[in-house]
Each structure stands twice: as structure tokens, then as C-alpha cells.
Amino acid sequence: MSYFINVILPIPLDKEFTYSINKTEAAFLQPGMRVAVQFGKSKIYAALVTKVHQNPPLVYEAKEIEHILDESPIVTQHQLELWSWISNYYMCTKGEVMRAALPGAFLLESETIILKNEKSLFDESLLKDDEFLIYEALQYQSLLRIQEVMNIVGKKNVLPVIKRLIEKEVITVQEEIYEQYKPKIVRYIRLNTTYTKEEALRDLLDTMTRAPKQRKVLMHLFTLQAQATKPIKVNELIKTSNSSAAVIRALVDKNILDEYHLQTDRVQYTGEVTENTKQLSEYQHKAYEEIKHSFETKDVCLFHGVTSSGKTEVYVKLIEQAIQKEEQVLYLLPEIALTTQLISRLQEYFGEKLTVYHSKYSVNERVEAWNNVKTKKSKAQVVIGARSAIFLPFTNLGLIIVDEEHENTFKQYDPAPRYHARDTAIVLAKMFCAKVVLGSATPALETYYNARQKKYGLVQLTRRYGDVLMPDINLVDIKTKYRKKEMTGHFSDTLLTGIHDALKEGEQVILFQNRRGYSPVVECNTCGHSPQCPNCDVSLTFHSYRNQLRCHYCGYHIAMPQKCMACDSVDLTTKGFGTEQIEKELQELFPDHNIGRMDQDTTRGKHGYEKIISRFEEGDIDIMVGTQMLSKGLDFRNVSLVGIMNADNLLNFPDFRAHERSFQLMQQVAGRAGRTKKRGKVLIQTYNPFHQILQQVSVNDYSGMFTDQIEERHQYKYPPFYKIIKITGKHKDYNRVNEATNWLAKSFRNVFNENVLGPEFPPVSRIRNQYHKNIVIKIPQGQSLNKTKEVIKKINTSFKSIKEFSGVRVIINVDNY
Structure with a gap:
């Protein structure tokens, strides 16, 4: 009787592959375990078992597996179901989902090793130079x-x-497989058991009078043992006794001390669980009860609460309730910067029960979090993380909270799977019969529409916590300010007065500009030339702190030229402005105050965010300049003024969601102001103060914006009324991309008629030397999604077999907004 397994390989292939196993392996293997298999001529991969069966493959002969890598499954049945839903819905392969879902350490790759051939004899003089170098090294x-x-x-x-x-x-x-995950082993030290009796100990100390350093270490060991009951680490002992590893090594060799090892987790919470959760205000309590009530009939509830209304406290109560039922909770956040502030807050309530999972953690830390969630350890009852946390191996999920659900960072753009964490969370919750809370002050139109259609529950919280008033939002018309010469650099006199007043009161200020760097364009005043990126269709951005020009798409950079590259003139100017330029202007205008900047350049590294956020919280920084990171639900107590430097570049963006996005962004940034007693103030600088969206932002009119936008969406056939699939062709040859996308569009038009838009080049049509061209397919409500996707797959398969178009990559992005 022969036995077989189906496996998923971590490579972008559609099918599962079959390998043969023997009877004992078949009895041992379960779906969700990893096995090392050979695929292709020599490469070895860690593949994931999905099924054990007895049907041999029809087309090829099944290879044997190399060996089994796990003792128990690392992936649960629910995860395998979720993976196949993602691969079907988002039109990608299971291998790609596996790559995204598993921490890097589980994806073993093999490495080729080169050995000397001992058996053969040959003439060294026949070797070429580079061959001889390798031979010599061996x-x-x-x-x-x-x-x-x-x-x-x-x-x-x-x-x-x-x-x-x-x-x-x-x-x-030879191919060698290497495991990447190494458990963290810590060395501990204790006194040898023979010396625990007092006489033996006294004799020992008498004999050690000639080794004062060793004696000192022992004395320190005794004081440490007296102070704490927990085991003593080697490096702790070295530190307190000011000695060296050699002294301890000598004591171990003499059998006076014993050394032993324990495995520990890399991420540990050391603080105390201090607070009982806060008392909810009557409005919060009402919202909490309404959410519970809505869960009786619906699985998903939209929690629409204005900024600073205390949504987090309501979540905490819901989490407490889930913990009492011994269920797991997943708390999804759009931005890693947000997790740092929220973790410290939630740790005060839940302490040890909290696990954090996101991509700034090291591979090993993520594996530990994964294992803790899977084995239902008490320290992983509440998982908080960015979108990748959706892939953790939950076994008993009871509640998912998606905070700031309107954020576009929940959508993954590259590489595949291009999933949306909010939508995937709802599917995941369905598998566990769990409940979902979608929280936001400015919900996405689709979500609000679903709530209005009674598909989701809707709970509203319109009062800020402590009855603080909503911030006072004013629009500043910079067109007239420039004309009347009332601008200093990029600051209107209104904004400067506001900053002066806030600083005089000892309060803090946030300034928002959605562009990093110093200025986006450097231009020659003589001939008008501006340096472009050689790989992309964009001009280079000037970064003053490194004095270089950088491309924000591919990372290409050159030193800032002293003269024009075209005509050698030295008269160069910068156009436009980014966060660096504002920071520099502020340093000149307010020399006595500390100015901080928060953008991608200043928050690199694992703790980059924490440092800046905690400095701002502690009042080290008076004025904070930042990009959209600042708008994401952070809670600063002492900010009384928020300035938006230029609202127009948000609004004039070629995208059907530009207006909705800019409304959300400005509302969120405005929500950072006046979160305690005093009413906050927001100043928005714009050339067009009469713009509909800006007027709606200034009076917090979400439902007005919703009505306008939904009307437009209906008229022009966009979500939520039509679904959208975007198809992009990529290649380094302009003509080939053109011909390929034209062929695709023509094939799609034969089936979907007028619901195909394009092909069209995007605003930045060349990135990293690849030309992009887009086709958009709109799917009306009555049309079957699955059949549409089957047709797209079929057309894509015939496209791949055309020789002229070989090398053109086709990227399919479902729900690309």
C-alpha cells in the first residue's frame, strides 16, 4: 500500500504537489506539518502538508520527501481554510499566501555547499585563474x-x-538545509549542592583567602540569592560583582558553582499590572451596551465614534469580557507607530496576557509569538499587531477589533497576496463564529454603506470623553495672504500667531505636511532643467540633512549638484516643500524651542517610533512636524494647536477616493488637538477655502460628505456599487507593455463590454526601469464574482502562452482601493 501527501510549496505556483511517503510517516504526519522536499532539479524547500491520502498523481511520478521537520502541526486547519479563501478571492497562489503568512524562520530554504572532490585526479595547470582560486581555497x-x-x-x-x-x-x-529559528538560551549559575551545608561553606571560604576575586564573586552570589528567589543569570552576576567571565569559569571548573541553561522568550513584559480598567462615562457605557446588543443579531458592528471619544476604553471592556470566556482576541492596527503607544496602555490593564506581532520584530521574536498563540498560552490571549497578525494560528478566537478601519495601510499592495486585512478579518471571524468591531471616527464609505444597509450593526458615539468640545477648525486662504505679503516662508501670519500663543501657554503644536524630504523639485533658474531619476519617471527629492537628491520610488540617490547638470549655471532653486524644510524654517522662527520631525527618515529601526513619541509625550519636543503617521489615532495630552500646511495637494490627486481620503486624513489630524480640558484649535492652509470637502471638514460633517460621495460613486459606477479589479502589465520595454495591455484589454472587452477601462498609463508610469500600464474591470452587483475571476484567469493563461508578450508581468489586484 503506498501513501502520499499533498503539499503547498512557498513559491508562486497554483497547484499543490504530491509526494510519496512510507507507512510510518503516513501514521505520523498531519495536515499543517512541514516536510523538506526536493522540487526541481536540486532545490529543497520546506513544504506544508495539506492532506495525507493514497491516490498517486496521474501526470508525474511522486518523489519521496527528504525528511519531516515538525513534531506537531505549526498551522491549524482554520488557517489552511483562510489561505485558500485568500488565494481564491484575491487571485493569487497558495504559495504566495504561505510566504506572507509564515514567519521567515519557518520557510526553510536550502543552501548550496561546494566540497572538494577527493576521488578524482587531474592536472592543475588546466584550470583557469578563477577556477584555480576556488580550488586553492578548498x-x-x-x-x-x-x-x-x-x-x-x-x-x-x-x-x-x-x-x-x-x-x-x-x-x-550538495544542498544543505538550515533552520533559521534558534530558541534563546540563557546561562544561569548556582552554588554546587555540596556546599549548601554551613560547615562545607565555611571551609570553602577559608580556603579561598588566596583567591580574593573568586571570593568576591561568591559573596555577591549570596547577596543576590538573598534578595530574589528567581534564578541568577551569569551576566547579572558578572555585572553586580564587577568581575569577568574568566573568574566564573574558574569557579565552575573547580565545581564550586554549577552552570545551567534555560530557554526563555525574547519579548517579555516586566512591569506590574497596575490599573483596574477605567470607569466608562455614561455615553461610553451606552455604546458598550449597544455593541453587545448588536452582537446578538449581527457578527460585525461598526463603531463610529468621533476623535478622542474614548473608543479604546470601550474596546478594553469588550476584551475583558472575551478574556473571561477564555477566548482569544485580535486587535488590528494600521500603523506600527500606533502599536507602540497602545501597547503601553493595554499592558497596564492586561500585563502578561498581551502579545505583540508585527514586521519590525525579529524573525525569532515572531516565531515565539506564533508558538504562544498556537499553544493557547495565557501570555497570548490578546494579540495586538499590524495587518500580518491576521495570519497567526488562533485556536479559539472570540473577538476581532479593527481600529481605524478606514486606513489604506490595511491593504497590502506588494508583493502578493494583495489582501485587505479588514475584509480578511471578517472572513476569519466567520470561521470561528467570532465577533468583529470596526472602529473609526471617519469610517470608509463602503463600511458605512454596509452599516446603513443593515448588513453590519452601527453604534455611534458623538461626545468626546469628558465632554471636551470638538476642535475649532479654521480655513486660512493663503492666496490672499501671499497677495497681501502676510506669509513668512510657508507660514501664514494666522498660523504663526497661533503657534506663538500655544507655546506661550506651555502647550504643544503639531504641523502636518504629507511629503517627506526638503523639497520635491530642484530647478535651474537659467535653463529650467531639474534632475530626474534615471530609473523612474519622477524628479529627485532634495534631502538637506544628507545633502543629497533621492528618489522615493527606487532609492536612487546622488549628491546635491553644485551647478546645473545641463548648462553649468550655479543658480539653482528648490520648488515645493517637505517636512525637512518646515523643520528648518521653524528652527529659524522659534530658536528657543525644540522641534521634532516624524517621517520615514526619522523612524527607522525597531524602536524609532517609540523614542520620538515618548519624547513628545514627555514634553521634550514643543513642535512636531510630520507626515500622515501623525494622523493615526495617537493620543497626546498637551497638544492645543494643529496646523495643516497645505490641504490642496491631498485633494487634487487623480483617484476616485481622493476626496474621501483627504476628508479622513484632515479629520484625523484635527482630532489630535485639544484632547483634555481645553478646546483645541486647527488651522488649515489652502488656496481654495471654498472647496466642498474643506467646508465639510471645518464643521465635522461626516454624513454630508458621505451623501455627496456615495451619490458620485453611484453615478460613475464605483465601489460600493461596483467591485473593481485592477490589472497591471509591467515590462522594461515600453512598446511591449503597450501591445500586451492592448491585447488584454481587447480580450476583456469581448466579455465585459463597457465595464473595462483602459489601458492607461498611471501618473508615474515608470518605476525601477519597469513601465506600468493599467486596466480596470468593473463588476456590477448582479454579476457573479467567481465566474468573472475564472474568465480573467482563462484570458491570463492564454496571454502567457503568446510568445511576443513573454516577460510581461501581469499583476492582478482585487479591490485595489
């Missing part, structure tokens, strides 16, 4: 890795050299 080393060969030969492409050496039988190659 005389001194038993094995070489590809990276080392690259360093020896001094070039990237070393495969031809290795191939020639294999042909000449000088070397042999």
Missing part, C-alpha cells in the same frame, strides 16, 4: 558557500565557474 577549507565563492572570485555571477569545475570533476556540490 585546500584550506573543507567546504565553501556560494557567498564565499563570490567574495573569492570577486564577481556576482559565479555559477558558470562552478559548473566548469563540476565538469572537470574538481568539486562536488
Whole structure:
């Protein structure tokens, strides 16, 4: 009787593959375990078992597996179901979903090692120079890795050299698999048991009079033992006794001290669980009861509460309720910056029960979080994280909270799977019969529409916590200010007066400008030339702190030129402004105050966000300049003024959601002002103060904006009335992209008629030397989604078989907004 398994490989292939196993392996293996398998000629992958069965594959002969990697499944049945839903709905392969879902350490890759061929004899004089270098290196080393060969030969492409050496039988190659995850082992120290009796100990100390350093270490060990009951780490002992590892090593060798190892988690919470959760205000309590009531009939509830209304406290009560039922809770946030502030808040309530999971954590930390969630450890009852946390192996999920659900960062754009975490969360909750709360001050139109259609429950919280008034929002017309010469740099006199007043009162200010760098364009005043990126269709942005021009799409950078590259004139100016330029102007205008900047350039690294946020919270920074990171639900107690430097570049964006997005962004930024006692103030600088959206922002009119926008969406056939699939062709040759997308559009038009838009080049049509061209397919409400996707797949398959279009990558993005 032969046995087989189906596996998913972590490569972008549609099918599952079948491998053969023996009877004992078949009895041991379960879906969700990993096995090492050979795929292709020599590459070895860690594949995930989905099914154990006895049906041999029809088309090919099943290979045997190399070995089994796990003792128990690392992926649950629910996860496999979710993966197949994602791959079907978002039109990607299961391998791509697997790559995105599993922490990097679980995706074993093999590495090629090069060994000397001991058996063969050959003439060294026949070897070429680079071949001889490798041969010579193998005389001194038993094995070489590809990276080392690259360093020896001094070039990237070393495969031809290795191939020639294999042909000449000088070397042999092997594939070696390496595990990336290493548990963290900590060394501990204790006194040998023979010396626990007092007489033995006294004798020992008497004999040690000639080794004062060792004696000192022992004394320190006794004081540490007296102070705490927990085991004592080696490095802790070295630190307190000011000695060295050698002294401790000597004591271990003499059998006076014993050394032992324990495995620990990398991320640990050391603080106390201080607070009982806060008392809810009557409005919060009412909202809490309404959400519970809505859960009796509906699984999803939209919680629409204005900024600073205390939504988090309501979530905390819901989480408490889930913990009492011993269910797991997933708390999704759009931005890693947000998690840092919220974690410290939630840890005060839940302490140890909280686990954090996002991509700024190291591979090993993520594996530990994964294992804790899977084994239902008490420390992983509440998981808080960015969109990737949706893939964790929950076993008993009871509640999912999606905070700031309107944020576009919940959507993954590259690489595949291009999933939307909010929509995926709703599907995941359905599998566990769990409940979902979508929270936001400015919900996405689709979500609000669903709530209006009674598909979701809707709970509203219109009062700010502590009955603080909503901020006072004023529009500043900078067109007239420029005309009347009332501008200083990029600041209107109104904004400057506001900043002066706030600082005089000892309060803080936030200034928002949605562009990093110093200025987006450098231009020559003589001939009008501006430096462009050689790989993309954009001008280079000037960054003054490094004095260089950078491309924000591909990372290309050059030093800031001293003279024009075209006509050698030295008269260069900058056009437009980013966060750096505002920071510099502020330093000149307010030399006595501390100015901070929060954008992608200043928040690199794992703790980049925390440092800046905590400095601002502690009052180290008086004025904070930042990009949209600042708008994401952060809670600063002492901010009384928020300034938006230029509202127009948000509104005039070529996208059907531009107006909705700018309304949300401005409302969220405005919501950072006046969150405690005093009413906050918001100043929005614009060239067009009579714009509909700006008027609606200034009076917090969400439902007015919703009515206008939904009317437009209906008229022009956009979501939520039509679904959208965007198809992009990419290639480095302009003509080939053109022909390929034209062929695709024509094929789609034959089926979907007028519901196909394009092909059209996007505003930035070349990125990293690849030309992009888009086609948009609109799907009306009556049309079957699955059949539409089948047709798209069919057309895509026939497209791939056309020789003229080989090399054109087709990217399918479902719900691309």
C-alpha cells in the first residue's frame, strides 16, 4: 500500500504537489506539518502538508520527501481554510499566501555547499585563474558557500565557474538545509549542592583567602540569592560583582558553582499590572451596551465614534469580557507607530496576557509569538499587531477589533497576496463564529454603506470623553495672504500667531505636511532643467540633512549638484516643500524651542517610533512636524494647536477616493488637538477655502460628505456599487507593455463590454526601469464574482502562452482601493 501527501510549496505556483511517503510517516504526519522536499532539479524547500491520502498523481511520478521537520502541526486547519479563501478571492497562489503568512524562520530554504572532490585526479595547470582560486581555497577549507565563492572570485555571477569545475570533476556540490529559528538560551549559575551545608561553606571560604576575586564573586552570589528567589543569570552576576567571565569559569571548573541553561522568550513584559480598567462615562457605557446588543443579531458592528471619544476604553471592556470566556482576541492596527503607544496602555490593564506581532520584530521574536498563540498560552490571549497578525494560528478566537478601519495601510499592495486585512478579518471571524468591531471616527464609505444597509450593526458615539468640545477648525486662504505679503516662508501670519500663543501657554503644536524630504523639485533658474531619476519617471527629492537628491520610488540617490547638470549655471532653486524644510524654517522662527520631525527618515529601526513619541509625550519636543503617521489615532495630552500646511495637494490627486481620503486624513489630524480640558484649535492652509470637502471638514460633517460621495460613486459606477479589479502589465520595454495591455484589454472587452477601462498609463508610469500600464474591470452587483475571476484567469493563461508578450508581468489586484 503506498501513501502520499499533498503539499503547498512557498513559491508562486497554483497547484499543490504530491509526494510519496512510507507507512510510518503516513501514521505520523498531519495536515499543517512541514516536510523538506526536493522540487526541481536540486532545490529543497520546506513544504506544508495539506492532506495525507493514497491516490498517486496521474501526470508525474511522486518523489519521496527528504525528511519531516515538525513534531506537531505549526498551522491549524482554520488557517489552511483562510489561505485558500485568500488565494481564491484575491487571485493569487497558495504559495504566495504561505510566504506572507509564515514567519521567515519557518520557510526553510536550502543552501548550496561546494566540497572538494577527493576521488578524482587531474592536472592543475588546466584550470583557469578563477577556477584555480576556488580550488586553492578548498585546500584550506573543507567546504565553501556560494557567498564565499563570490567574495573569492570577486564577481556576482559565479555559477558558470562552478559548473566548469563540476565538469572537470574538481568539486562536488550538495544542498544543505538550515533552520533559521534558534530558541534563546540563557546561562544561569548556582552554588554546587555540596556546599549548601554551613560547615562545607565555611571551609570553602577559608580556603579561598588566596583567591580574593573568586571570593568576591561568591559573596555577591549570596547577596543576590538573598534578595530574589528567581534564578541568577551569569551576566547579572558578572555585572553586580564587577568581575569577568574568566573568574566564573574558574569557579565552575573547580565545581564550586554549577552552570545551567534555560530557554526563555525574547519579548517579555516586566512591569506590574497596575490599573483596574477605567470607569466608562455614561455615553461610553451606552455604546458598550449597544455593541453587545448588536452582537446578538449581527457578527460585525461598526463603531463610529468621533476623535478622542474614548473608543479604546470601550474596546478594553469588550476584551475583558472575551478574556473571561477564555477566548482569544485580535486587535488590528494600521500603523506600527500606533502599536507602540497602545501597547503601553493595554499592558497596564492586561500585563502578561498581551502579545505583540508585527514586521519590525525579529524573525525569532515572531516565531515565539506564533508558538504562544498556537499553544493557547495565557501570555497570548490578546494579540495586538499590524495587518500580518491576521495570519497567526488562533485556536479559539472570540473577538476581532479593527481600529481605524478606514486606513489604506490595511491593504497590502506588494508583493502578493494583495489582501485587505479588514475584509480578511471578517472572513476569519466567520470561521470561528467570532465577533468583529470596526472602529473609526471617519469610517470608509463602503463600511458605512454596509452599516446603513443593515448588513453590519452601527453604534455611534458623538461626545468626546469628558465632554471636551470638538476642535475649532479654521480655513486660512493663503492666496490672499501671499497677495497681501502676510506669509513668512510657508507660514501664514494666522498660523504663526497661533503657534506663538500655544507655546506661550506651555502647550504643544503639531504641523502636518504629507511629503517627506526638503523639497520635491530642484530647478535651474537659467535653463529650467531639474534632475530626474534615471530609473523612474519622477524628479529627485532634495534631502538637506544628507545633502543629497533621492528618489522615493527606487532609492536612487546622488549628491546635491553644485551647478546645473545641463548648462553649468550655479543658480539653482528648490520648488515645493517637505517636512525637512518646515523643520528648518521653524528652527529659524522659534530658536528657543525644540522641534521634532516624524517621517520615514526619522523612524527607522525597531524602536524609532517609540523614542520620538515618548519624547513628545514627555514634553521634550514643543513642535512636531510630520507626515500622515501623525494622523493615526495617537493620543497626546498637551497638544492645543494643529496646523495643516497645505490641504490642496491631498485633494487634487487623480483617484476616485481622493476626496474621501483627504476628508479622513484632515479629520484625523484635527482630532489630535485639544484632547483634555481645553478646546483645541486647527488651522488649515489652502488656496481654495471654498472647496466642498474643506467646508465639510471645518464643521465635522461626516454624513454630508458621505451623501455627496456615495451619490458620485453611484453615478460613475464605483465601489460600493461596483467591485473593481485592477490589472497591471509591467515590462522594461515600453512598446511591449503597450501591445500586451492592448491585447488584454481587447480580450476583456469581448466579455465585459463597457465595464473595462483602459489601458492607461498611471501618473508615474515608470518605476525601477519597469513601465506600468493599467486596466480596470468593473463588476456590477448582479454579476457573479467567481465566474468573472475564472474568465480573467482563462484570458491570463492564454496571454502567457503568446510568445511576443513573454516577460510581461501581469499583476492582478482585487479591490485595489
